[in-house]
Amino acid sequence: MEAMADFPIEAVRGKFPALALTDDGRRRIYLDNPAGTQVPQAVADAVSRCLLNTNANLGGFFETTVAAQQAVDDAHAAMADFLNAPSVEEIVIGANMTTLTYHMSRTLGRTMKAGDEIIVTRMDHEGNVSPWLQLAEDLGLVVRFLPFDERSWQVEEGALKALLSQKTRLVALNYASNLTGSINRMQTLTAIARQAGALVYVDAVQFAPHGLIDVQSLGCDFLVCSAYKFFGPHMGILWGRRDVIDGLKPYKCRCSSNALPERFELGTPQIELMAGLTAAIDYFADLGAAAGEGTSRRKRIAKAFEVSIAYENALAWQLIEGLSDIEGLTIRGITDPERLAERVPTVSFTVDGIAPETIVRQMNSENIFLWSGHNYAWEIVHQLGIPAEQGVVRIGIAHYNTAAEIEETLESAHRVIAMLRQPRA
Numbered sequence: 001m002e003a004m005a006d007f008p009i010e011a012v013r014g015k016f017p018a019l020a021l022t023d024d025g026r027r028r029i030y031l032d033n034p035a036g037t038q039v040p041q042a043v044a045d046a047v048s049r050c051l052l053n054t055n056a057n058l059g060g061f062f063e064t065t066v067a068a069q070q071a072v073d074d075a076h077a078a079m080a081d082f083l084n085a086p087s088v089e090e091i092v093i094g095a096n097m098t099t100l101t102y103h104m105s106r107t108l109g110r111t112m113k114a115g116d117e118i119i120v121t122r123m124d125h126e127g128n129v130s131p132w133l134q135l136a137e138d139l140g141l142v143v144r145f146l147p148f149d150e151r152s153w154q155v156e157e158g159a160l161k162a163l164l165s166q167k168t169r170l171v172a173l174n175y176a177s178n179l180t181g182s183i184n185r186m187q188t189l190t191a192i193a194r195q196a197g198a199l200v201y202v203d204a205v206q207f208a209p210h211g212l213i214d215v216q217s218l219g220c221d222f223l224v225c226s227a228y229k230f231f232g233p234h235m236g237i238l239w240g241r242r243d244v245i246d247g248l249k250p251y252k253c254r255c256s257s258n259a260l261p262e263r264f265e266l267g268t269p270q271i272e273l274m275a276g277l278t279a280a281i282d283y284f285a286d287l288g289a290a291a292g293e294g295t296s297r298r299k300r301i302a303k304a305f306e307v308s309i310a311y312e313n314a315l316a317w318q319l320i321e322g323l324s325d326i327e328g329l330t331i332r333g334i335t336d337p338e339r340l341a342e343r344v345p346t347v348s349f350t351v352d353g354i355a356p357e358t359i360v361r362q363m364n365s366e367n368i369f370l371w372s373g374h375n376y377a378w379e380i381v382h383q384l385g386i387p388a389e390q391g392v393v394r395i396g397i398a399h400y401n402t403a404a405e406i407e408e409t410l411e412s413a414h415r416v417i418a419m420l421r422q423p424r425a
């Protein structure tokens with residue numbers, strides 16, 4: 001509980017106006033975070049300021065167009081710091097992770113031919129599976145499915161090695177699962193895949209709110225994430241290794257720029273959301289500064305994660321321990337307190353004989369916000385033999401949640417599940 005005392009939770013919560021909202025006097029508990037987080041006031045202010053004061057298209061010489069270009073440049077610089085990208089030219093900003101991945105898969109498809117092999121996992125969100133499957137269908141690629149280990153809840157190196165061949169062109173992997181919460185050993189997996197000559201495409205959407213990403217030390221070729229999962233606006237970001245993306249020819253308008261990253265950013269960008277994205281990254285940096293780090297933005301971001309990870313892990317353990325008391329409840333993910341560093345604080349479970357949606361609807365009626373279903377972790381539910389139309393109950397913590405909220409959620413889960421167990425009269 002030391003970690004909890006160190007984290008400035010009241011100051012953090014004070015930055016998020018949505019956390020103070022009530023509905024007919026009832027408080028809200030936001031545990032729907034893996035589907036999208038709330039935003040600090042500063043993010044909403046930046047979006048609004050951009051729309052109200054400097055709304056213009058790019059490329060001109062007058063005041064507002066120059067300011068709009070600055071907002072675009074600032075967002076790329078902020079994301080380069082967030083991901084430790086060597087250059088802003090490697091940062092591509094777009095609608096969301098799924099759109100960016102479809103775009104990049106189609107682009108990479110121009111370098112592939114029938115008979116080439118690609119590897120997708122049974123652990124990934126569909127956003128990092130479907131684009132590759134459809135590319136394979138179009139081009140006659142061979143698809144290999146990489147399962148996760150049901151004891152470790154991770155993709156194991158041996159399983160990856162068994163699928164790689166000289167023909168493997170790409171491995172699509174997730175950093176952390178949006179259902180089980182487990183984190184893959186990305187550096188090792190990436191090194192194995194790249195040694196075999198494959199490109200590595202990493203989905204970091206669920207990892208990004210919970211851990212420091214360093215694309216240079218990961219050694220992957222592409223990494224994607226979504227700002228709305230880490231306190232920013234609804235948009236996605238792709239990092240691509242310069243020596244890889246420089247040689248790619250995306251589908252684009254003939255007259256649009258061939259420079260990086262504009263070559264991959266189609267049409268007019270979401271300029272106001274980019275202003276919000278910079279504010280979201282600065283929110284992390286401010287958190288790091290409050291924790292005593294006064295140097296570069298990258299270092300302040302790193303410090304923010306250092307303090308928030310410890311805090312989140314304490315909440316995750318509180319949740320896992322409390323759920324484990326419920327008879328017939330199975331957590332679908334890592335439950336060992338020694339292995340909290342190998343998971344993000346997203347906890348999914350099923351309960352014998354009770355549909356997840358029934359539990360969730362009841363808890364939602366107590367103004368506890370959480371999700372049921374497969375949540376697009378379509379391959380995971382199939383590998384685990386969970387009916388896809390039912391899925392799981394998913395509780396996803398963000399660093400603005402509190403121990404008191406987790407306690408209330410646990411009390412609600414106990415009460416609701418006991419009530420649903422009662423035989424109907």
Ligand SMILES: Cc1ncc(COP(=O)(O)O)c(C=O)c1O
Pocket residue numbers: 034035095096097098099125127128174176177178203205206225226235236
């Ligand atoms: C792990 C993971 N990958 C990809 C996505 C898709 O992200 P987007 O909504 O930005 O397309 C999600 C969304 O929940 C996700 O959790």
